Amino acid sequence: MSTLISGMTGFGRADGALDGWTWTVEARSVNGRSLETRYRGPHGFDNLERLAKAAAQARLNRGQVTLGLQAKRAEGTEPAPRVNEAVLATYLRLANQLAGEGATPPSADGLLALRGVIEVAEEDEDAEGRAALEAAMAATVEQALDALKLSRQREGEQLTPVIHDFVGTIEALVARAELEASAQVEAIRERFTRRISELAPDAPGLDERVFLEAAALATKADVREELDRLTAHVASARALLQQPPAGRKLDFLMQEFMREANTLCSKSATTALTGIGLELKAVIEQLREQVQNVE
Structure with a gap:
């Protein structure tokens, strides 16, 4: 007797790496009346959610699917933080005005902790490299979904x-x-x-x-x-x-x-x-x- 039907409960996992990045994708599913896919991934890769849901829909028909992508950079490859001098100048001007009215002058660490003063130069990463990284992550998502489908089978x-x-x-x-x-x-x-x-x-x-x-x-x-x-x-x-x-x-x-x-x-x-x-x-x-x- 050949087995053709699939269940709706399963688990799949896949790992990937590229250009100092490493990541892991885990895909889980439980019973559901229709297909419902939930995705959680790293900041800055928002397009992956659309790709992940499309990949799930191409492989599965029913079930509540949860996709999680965890990514990190190797030490020494993270973009260097930098000071947004325009934002800092605005804070300094306001601080000096308040100091002239009797307020306590701001400290350097206090100024650096203010929102927008320190930023990470993600935009320095070239668009081609970013697209290649996103494509590699999307491929790993598909591998995890393939493993999930096999588990359900x-x-x-x-x-x-x-x-x-x-x-x-x-x-x-x-x-x-x-x-x-x-x-x-x-x-x-x-x-x-x-x-x-x-x-x-x-x-x-x-x-x-x-x-x-x-x-x-x-x-x-x-x-x-x-x-x-x-x-x-x-x-x-x-x-x-x-x-x-x-x-x-x-x-x-x-x-x-x-x-x-x-x-x-x-x-x-x-x-x-x-x-x-x-x-x-x-x-x-x-x-x-x-x-x-x-x-």
């Missing part, structure tokens, strides 16, 4: 036999229900006749009326349509497992499974068939829990 390998087993159990229960349902009409007729005989054993013409009432009850209790639909749902589930991404369609199919099982229980005329219906509901609920993990 491994989860799918584990989910596939579990889901097939539950579907097989449902199929077996439907077969049992079909055998039990074939005895419903006779059981209703016998029960109805016995009850009437107990209440009015000497009433004339009861046989025909009993037959008509029993036939009406048997028609109401006919579960052939529900069993046919359950059989069709079993076939649909197996087909969907070969047509990924199938998570959303399987979610809907679980609702249809449960609807038919509920109707089967409500129309049951024997305790045995009711018991099978309750078993069906329990297995369908277990299957639904597993389907929630399918992409």
Whole structure:
């Protein structure tokens, strides 16, 4: 049996380095009704968020994805800080005015701590080198997402036999229900006749009326349509497992499974068939829990 479906829980990691920079990308995902990607990266590489979300969308269909990129420069390669003399001159002029009115003169370290006085000359980095660095980081993001996708496929390998087993159990229960349902009409007729005989054993013409009432009850209790639909749902589930991404369609199919099982229980005329219906509901609920993990 080939595995085609993927899960939605996984982890991927990739590392990169270029021109004195080193970075690590981690990609995580958990279950989600649709694809939602959250990105967190270093200051100054804002374009990477758009690239990361596009890369996630190209690979994944559902799940809450978290992407984190941590980057640092090697010692000695950081841009040198410098004093913005225009900003400093403005602060000095204001400080001198205040000092003339009796305020304490500013200290050098106090002036340097003011916002905008010290700045890092990131703009000195050439545009071509910056673009190459961003492209290298984007490639590492894609590698981490590829690793995440592989991790989710491994989860799918584990989910596939579990889901097939539950579907097989449902199929077996439907077969049992079909055998039990074939005895419903006779059981209703016998029960109805016995009850009437107990209440009015000497009433004339009861046989025909009993037959008509029993036939009406048997028609109401006919579960052939529900069993046919359950059989069709079993076939649909197996087909969907070969047509990924199938998570959303399987979610809907679980609702249809449960609807038919509920109707089967409500129309049951024997305790045995009711018991099978309750078993069906329990297995369908277990299957639904597993389907929630399918992409």
